[in-house]
Amino acid sequence: MFKKRSIIALLIISVLLIASLSGCGTQPKDEAPAAPAAPAASDDGGETTSTPEDSGKDYKIVLLLPGPINDQGWNATAYEGLQMVEKDLGIKMEYIESVQQADFEAVFTDYGSRGYDLVFAHGTQFYDAAVNVGPQFPDTFYMVINSEEGQEPNVGGIGVREWEGGYIAGIIAAMNTDTKKMGAIGSFPFPVIAGTLDAFEAAAQRIDPEIQVTKTYVNSWEDIQKGKETALAMAEAGSDVIFCSANEVGLGSIEASKTKGVKAVGYISPQNEVAPGTVLSSVTYNTPGLFKGTVQQLIDGELKPEGVSLGWADGVLDMQWTDDIGQDVKDAVYEAIEELKAGKIENPYKGE
Amino acid sequence: MKDIFNITFLIALLSASIRLSVPILFAALGGMYSEKSGVVNIGLEGMMLVGAFAGVVGSYFTGSYWIGTIVAVLSGMLIAALFALITVKIKINQIVSGVAINLLAVGITSFFYRALFGITTVPITVNAFSPVSIPILSDIPIIGEILFKQTALVYIAFILVPISHYIFYKTSLGLNIRTVGEHPMAADTVGIPVEKVRTACVLISGALAGLGGSFLSLGQFNMFVDNMVSGRGFIAVAAVIFGKWSPTGVLMASLIFGVADALQIRIQMSGVSIPYQFLLMFPYILTVVAVTGIVGRTTSPKALGTPYEK
Numbered sequence: 038m039f040k041k042r043s044i045i046a047l048l049i050i051s052v053l054l055i056a057s058l059s060g061c062g063t064q065p066k067d068e069a070p071a072a073p074a075a076p077a078a079s080d081d082g083g084e085t086t087s088t089p090e091d092s093g094k095d096y097k098i099v100l101l102l103p104g105p106i107n108d109q110g111w112n113a114t115a116y117e118g119l120q121m122v123e124k125d126l127g128i129k130m131e132y133i134e135s136v137q138q139a140d141f142e143a144v145f146t147d148y149g150s151r152g153y154d155l156v157f158a159h160g161t162q163f164y165d166a167a168v169n170v171g172p173q174f175p176d177t178f179y180m181v182i183n184s185e186e187g188q189e190p191n192v193g194g195i196g197v198r199e200w201e202g203g204y205i206a207g208i209i210a211a212m213n214t215d216t217k218k219m220g221a222i223g224s225f226p227f228p229v230i231a232g233t234l235d236a237f238e239a240a241a242q243r244i245d246p247e248i249q250v251t252k253t254y255v256n257s258w259e260d261i262q263k264g265k266e267t268a269l270a271m272a273e274a275g276s277d278v279i280f281c282s283a284n285e286v287g288l289g290s291i292e293a294s295k296t297k298g299v300k301a302v303g304y305i306s307p308q309n310e311v312a313p314g315t316v317l318s319s320v321t322y323n324t325p326g327l328f329k330g331t332v333q334q335l336i337d338g339e340l341k342p343e344g345v346s347l348g349w350a351d352g353v354l355d356m357q358w359t360d361d362i363g364q365d366v367k368d369a370v371y372e373a374i375e376e377l378k379a380g381k382i383e384n385p386y387k388g389e
Numbered sequence: 390m391k392d393i394f395n396i397t398f399l400i401a402l403l404s405a406s407i408r409l410s411v412p413i414l415f416a417a418l419g420g421m422y423s424e425k426s427g428v429v430n431i432g433l434e435g436m437m438l439v440g441a442f443a444g445v446v447g448s449y450f451t452g453s454y455w456i457g458t459i460v461a462v463l464s465g466m467l468i469a470a471l472f473a474l475i476t477v478k479i480k481i482n483q484i485v486s487g488v489a490i491n492l493l494a495v496g497i498t499s500f501f502y503r504a505l506f507g508i509t510t511v512p513i514t515v516n517a518f519s520p521v522s523i524p525i526l527s528d529i530p531i532i533g534e535i536l537f538k539q540t541a542l543v544y545i546a547f548i549l550v551p552i553s554h555y556i557f558y559k560t561s562l563g564l565n566i567r568t569v570g571e572h573p574m575a576a577d578t579v580g581i582p583v584e585k586v587r588t589a590c591v592l593i594s595g596a597l598a599g600l601g602g603s604f605l606s607l608g609q610f611n612m613f614v615d616n617m618v619s620g621r622g623f624i625a626v627a628a629v630i631f632g633k634w635s636p637t638g639v640l641m642a643s644l645i646f647g648v649a650d651a652l653q654i655r656i657q658m659s660g661v662s663i664p665y666q667f668l669l670m671f672p673y674i675l676t677v678v679a680v681t682g683i684v685g686r687t688t689s690p691k692a693l694g695t696p697y698e699k
Contacts, residue, residue: 105499105615107508116508220658253657256666260619262412262609266405267654273401274658285614288512292610310511 096335098122099148100132100157100328101141104258110284110305111258111324115159115182118328126332130157141166149174155335157182157328161229167192178340180331182324183229187343194344195327200384201348201377202320203233203282205356206302207240207250208373210278212366213300213317217247220271222264222290223254224283230254232386233282239385240373251276255286264289272297278317280304291316307357319357326352350378396531402651403535408609410647411546412437412601412618416625417632417639418549419597424629425557426590427570427692431487432472433598434622435494440465440602442498445613446505448515457515458542458603465599466592468494473591477584480696491622499615517611518542542600542608549597553636566590570690573697583697598622631675633688649675 106116112134119130136144141163148156149170158167158181167179171192181187184194210219221237223230238250251271255263264286268279277299281287287304288311294301295315303309303319327347334340347353356370376382416433423430440461447453447460468490475486506513518540527537557563568576569586577583601621606613624646631645632638649671656663 107499107503108615109510109512113508113510117510251658251660253654257619259614259616261614261617262409262605263619263650263654265609266409266651267658269405270401270651270654270658273397274655285617288612288614289610306510308511 096128096155096332097151097153098128098130098155098157098332098335099153100130101136101144101159101163102132102134103136103160103162104284105134106132108259108284109288109308112159112284114306114322114324115157115328118325121325121329122332125329126336128332130332138162142170145170145179146173149177153177155180155332155340157331159183161194161196164192164194178335178342180340182327185344185346187341189342191342193331193340193342195331196344196346197322197324197327197353198346198348198384199229199282200232200236200386202304202322202354203236203280204240204377204382204385205349205354205370205373206280206304206320207237208244208369209317209320209362209366210237210280210300210302211241211244211248212369214241214248214278216275216277217245218249218251218275219278219280220268220276221250221252222267222271222279222281222283222286223252224258224286225256226254228386228388230282232384234280235385235387237280244369255283257286258284259286261285261289261292265293268293268301269297272299278302303357309357309359313359314361316359318359318362321355321357323353323355348377349374350380398655400531400534402655403648404539405651405654406644406647407535407539407543408647409650410643411543411608412604412621413625413628413646414546414640414643415549415601415604416598416622417628417643418546418553418636419594419601420625420629421553421594421632421634421636421639422566422590422597423594424693425570425634425690426566426587427573427690427695427697428473428476428587428591429483429487429694430472430591430594431484431626432468432490432494432622433487433594433625434618434620435487435491436465436468436472436595436598437602437605437618437622437625438491438494438498438616439468440599441606441617442502442602442613443599444603444607445513445515445611446501448517448607448611449505449513452516454516454518454607457607458600461599461603461607462596463599465595465597465602467595469591469595469598470588472595473588476696477587477591480698483694483696495616498613502613502615512612512614514611515607517607540604540608542604545600546604547640550636550640557636567690569697570692573692577697577699587697598625601625627675630689634690645675 100115100119102112102115104112106112119132123129145166155178161183164181164184167181168188171179175190179192181194183196185196187193219241221234223234234252241248241250253267255267257263268290271279279290279294280302281290282304291301291312295312300317301315303316305322307321308319309316416437420430420433443464444457444461448457472486472490475481476483520538520540523537527533565581565586568581569583573583605617628639628642631642653671
């Protein structure tokens with residue numbers, strides 16, 4: 038009796054494990070990885086990056102994501118990047134979703150020892166782990182998205198100047214407010230996010246110094262109910278344009294704006310279709326382009342272990358307009374974009 | 390700050406509190422059934438997530454949010470049945486099994502969402518509840534505005550409180566549940582089927598947690614996003630303890646959590662110079678206070694957490 042019971046228990050636990058792993062685990066897009074000790078690609082003379090041979094060569098590339106690929110935001114745009122690389126460059130990339138902070142180094146080590154050419158890590162929080170693990174695997178290049186630093190010999194960073202996106206959102210919002218009150222929601226007060234909200238405020242006050250911006254943080258990337266309640270409270274306090282930089286939480290704030298009949302500015306992914314008539318326009322990230330550009334550098338052997346910072350001038354940000362937007366708004370936006378491109382505007386981040 | 394305590398503010402605050410407390414209330418009532426019978430249910434979070442997902446699926450394929458809600462309840466019961474099998478029948482550690490249920494729920498909801506809808510840049514939207522004003526009652530000043538202009542699920546949540554109270558303290562079924570939770574051997578001796586009662590209570594907890602999940606996806610939104618429950622199931626576990634395992638206590642606890650959250654948002658917005666992290670901590674500090682029993686001795690069912698071996 039007892040034996041039978043423990044067999045059933047084992048069975049159930051293994052089913053549970055397999056089911057939960059298949060949900061959030063790896064989804065190999067490549068053939069089964071070769072034996073760990075035999076990295077097929079790129080190893081002539083200890084180069085840090087692969088050398089260009091023929092374009093049909095097999096590259097082993099993996100993308101590590103801090104969240105799920107259908108978050109309609111940060112991770113979704115990375116997945117689009119992966120698809121773009123596959124379509125335009127003919128290179129299949131693997132990806133892993135929801136990599137937890139505690140596992141960063143282990144995952145980096147795993148792919149390093151399996152001889153991967155390029156490991157993308159989608160978020161600045163991966164940087165410390167990449168610096169720790171990188172030197173052990175000189176044949177693997179670690180590219181940390183949203184890091185503005187890099188380290189010899191093989192850790193690179195591509196930073197996005199998110200505040201430039203917040204700045205443009207602020208201009209669109211400021212030209213659509215009647216109450217001169219607006220709300221800006223952030224996930225966590227990281228310098229990147231706080232800087233985005235500060236830029237939103239600075240841009241709005243450039244249009245009209247009387248505008249007040251209420252800034253709050255929800256401490257989450259995914260709690261859409263909190264996003265909705267925060268935006269509702271902002272609307273009740275008189276704000277008539279809401280901006281949100283917090284992934285899925287943004288969907289909650291757009292839903293609240295729709296309920297209250299106020300406007301929202303879409304951010305990161307094209308969100309005009311989420312609530313037509315409510316979303317004024319979206320400031321979008323051309324994150325897919327970052328991936329394509331980096332993989333192209335890998336093919337050309339031009340990857341450099343340094344951090345770069347990209348913004349409007351580099352084509353990383355883009356606009357998705359709706360038909361409701363007047364030409365005057367577009368003109369003001371394009372004027373500001375030109376100023377940002379020329380480096381005439383300083384980062385308005387106020388610090389802690 | 391000066392105009393913070395006017396009547397419109399109060400109405401907005403309290404009606405937001407209600408919306409924020411309802412998902413916790415559903416799950417906590419469910420958790421109470423399970424715990425009264427002696428089974429610790431840490432898996433509420435996962436059961437809510439499954440309910441939130443199933444509700445959207447049901448509404449998507451039938452076009453009816455009521456059917457979606459029923460699907461959510463049934464799915465919550467299905468995953469609860471698995472939990473009952475592991476904890477009541479096979480008698481594996483209840484905490485560990487609950488954690489497993491939570492992990493499983495994150496995986497299966499995300500997996501089936503993609504299997505059904507693919508990877509989308511705009512969320513799939515479905516038919517969902519809209520607020521219903523109850524005639525006459527909603528015309529009462531202030532209270533009508535706060536309580537009687539909500540979605541149908543809110544009313545259901547609040548009606549469940551007196552119903553649960555009645556079941557626990559006025560029926561023999563409730564007496565049986567409490568006996569099983571306090572002293573399973575005594576219950577067995579007088580012929581109460583311990584395992585059946587516990588299984589039934591775990592199923593009820595799954596049904597209610599599923600309802601709580603569907604309140605989020607269909608009552609507050611018309612979509613499902615990954616991990617949208619965001620820890621409310623764990624707050625519900627705390628609310629059961631805070632509410633001292635009684636329906637009215639659980640109601641009060643859920644409301645306190647709701648008010649804390651709604652107030653936190655507004656205090657942050659008003660620009661008061663309290664570090665915002667402190668405000669965000671507020672509901673969780675309450676939880677810790679509740680769990681450590683500072684608010685008075687908590688009286689848990691005696692057999693809570695221990696499987697019954699004949």
